[in-house]
Amino acid sequence: MRTSGGGVLAFPHVTPFTAVVMAAGQGTRMRSSTPKVLHELCGRPMVAWPVLAAQEAGAQRVVVVTSPGVDLDGALPEGATTAVQPEPNGTGGAVEAAMPQVGADDVVVVLSGDVPLIASSAIHEVVAAHREARAAATVVTTELGDPAGYGRVVRTQDGTFDRIVETKREGDATSDELAIREINTGIYVFEASALQDALPQLTTNNAQQELYLPQALTVLKDRGVAVHQVDDPAVVLGVNDRVQLAEVRAIAQRRILEEHMRNGVTVVDPASTYVDATVTLGQDTRLEPQTALHGATTVGAGAHVGPQVTAVDSTIEDGATVRVAWLEQAHVGPRATVGPFAFLRPNAHLHEGAKAGTFVEIKNSEIGAGSKVPHLSYIGDATVGPGSNLGAATITANYDSKRKAKNRTTLGAGVKTGVDTTLVAPVTLHDRAYTAAGSVISEDVPEGALGIARERQQNIEGYADRP
Ligand code: UD1
Ligand code: CA
Numbered sequence: 001m002r003t004s005g006g007g008v009l010a011f012p013h014v015t016p017f018t019a020v021v022m023a024a025g026q027g028t029r030m031r032s033s034t035p036k037v038l039h040e041l042c043g044r045p046m047v048a049w050p051v052l053a054a055q056e057a058g059a060q061r062v063v064v065v066t067s068p069g070v071d072l073d074g075a076l077p078e079g080a081t082t083a084v085q086p087e088p089n090g091t092g093g094a095v096e097a098a099m100p101q102v103g104a105d106d107v108v109v110v111l112s113g114d115v116p117l118i119a120s121s122a123i124h125e126v127v128a129a130h131r132e133a134r135a136a137a138t139v140v141t142t143e144l145g146d147p148a149g150y151g152r153v154v155r156t157q158d159g160t161f162d163r164i165v166e167t168k169r170e171g172d173a174t175s176d177e178l179a180i181r182e183i184n185t186g187i188y189v190f191e192a193s194a195l196q197d198a199l200p201q202l203t204t205n206n207a208q209q210e211l212y213l214p215q216a217l218t219v220l221k222d223r224g225v226a227v228h229q230v231d232d233p234a235v236v237l238g239v240n241d242r243v244q245l246a247e248v249r250a251i252a253q254r255r256i257l258e259e260h261m262r263n264g265v266t267v268v269d270p271a272s273t274y275v276d277a278t279v280t281l282g283q284d285t286r287l288e289p290q291t292a293l294h295g296a297t298t299v300g301a302g303a304h305v306g307p308q309v310t311a312v313d314s315t316i317e318d319g320a321t322v323r324v325a326w327l328e329q330a331h332v333g334p335r336a337t338v339g340p341f342a343f344l345r346p347n348a349h350l351h352e353g354a355k356a357g358t359f360v361e362i363k364n365s366e367i368g369a370g371s372k373v374p375h376l377s378y379i380g381d382a383t384v385g386p387g388s389n390l391g392a393a394t395i396t397a398n399y400d401s402k403r404k405a406k407n408r409t410t411l412g413a414g415v416k417t418g419v420d421t422t423l424v425a426p427v428t429l430h431d432r433a434y435t436a437a438g439s440v441i442s443e444d445v446p447e448g449a450l451g452i453a454r455e456r457q458q459n460i461e462g463y464a465d466r467p
Helices: 048-056 091-101 120-133 192-201 215-219 242-262
Strands: 017-022 059-066 080-084 107-112 137-143 152-155 161-165 182-191 225-229 273-275 280-282 291-294 309-312 325-328 342-344 348-350 355-358 360-363 365-367 372-375 378-380 382-384 395-397 409-411 422-424 427-429
Touching: 017 048, 017 091, 048 059, 048 107, 048 120, 059 091, 080 091, 091 192, 107 120, 107 192, 120 137, 120 182, 120 225, 137 192, 137 215, 161 215, 161 225, 182 192, 192 215, 242 273, 342 355, 348 355, 348 360, 355 360, 360 365, 360 372, 365 378, 378 382, 422 427
Parallel strands: 017 059, 017 107, 059 080, 137 225, 273 291, 291 309, 309 325, 325 342, 342 360, 348 365, 355 372, 360 378, 365 382, 378 395, 382 409, 395 422, 409 427
Antiparallel strands: 107 182, 137 182, 152 161, 152 182
């Protein structure tokens, strides 16, 4: 069984809705040339998280609101579309920009691109609560010990919704209102028709001179506004700077690892293990400390990875062992072994039971089933057949620096190179060929032959006694 961070429709029976993810603005507190919502969080851009949560919860359409000139293509999961908010005139303006893509009878869920930990289950629940209340709008709230900076939920005497007051800038809230601990999470559900009616009524008559989306709730009060209070603080954990990004990352990472552990993966030290949301892991695989698995990496069942392994976009098959190694777009076949201290670069492919041992670098090469490259080797642009053994410090001289060209080295099955063999490509060692230790092999070695290419030894007698 394999597990991964998402992509499955978790609630097949939910009524479809349209999600609007507000993600415009640069996010100045990140102090970055990259827009805030494109910062990476466990292998995905931050904005992809709420989009995927919405899709998992059953969104039929997800519209991401972005600033002019910000290209979200490639950052968004399949199926999401974008809408450009011409100027950063507030959350009301953000939703307005998405409305041309919203159907007249849709249920609209509004999320924020910088609140990435919202769970699909939480979205599912608020949509259900909204339907049950038959409300025109539903706002998700929570109580915080420190509500500073959030919009406060003002209720009437009988406890029904009255309005939301903003507190980011002085002037919107009174000191009584500032004492309220129930805050607006920034997550809402609207009937599209109600939203359509309310948006043109928003004003900029407030401390930030922006269109506040929460004002739409005040406008819709007579048509029914429901309050859906939750007690999961993660739904509000927003990312405004890189300190908060690290806090959110730690929570997201913990969730990813826990899902894998529940599915049968041993994570010896979760605190020092980093697994992207995009990685798949097989059952009974064991991750040792200080291991980082990134991107499209997949690990099969019963594999042993770590300590100190970084794998990027790599495949590690069932029963393989990888210790103290760096892998990039590499492929480790079933029961193959790697490390300690190995570097597998793009298109290094170890077939079943093959070995890349200590201080070994392999690039763009096939290492045949059961073949071994045990010590101190550089193997580039080579094909090694099955059952071969490369002596310590066998090196491919694959680069012709004059022609700036890479040449291939081909080794057949059952080839044995002596220690310190240099293979000057292009060159072929046929099946069962041998090379003598210290040889510089620049010509092909026929099947079953021994290639010797070195100076004969000469002993100078009495050398030590010479004057
Ligand atoms: C907003 C709410 C506040 C709530 C808080 C919860 C308003 C006026 N206030 O405040 O009541 O407690 O969220 O986190 O809505 N965005 C745009 N275009 C804009 C402005 C913002 O797309 O013109 C996006 C941002 O990228 C962000 C989201 O909307 O993802 C929220 O905007 P932000 O400025 O962070 O609102 P808050 O001040 O946090
Ligand atoms: Ca915010």
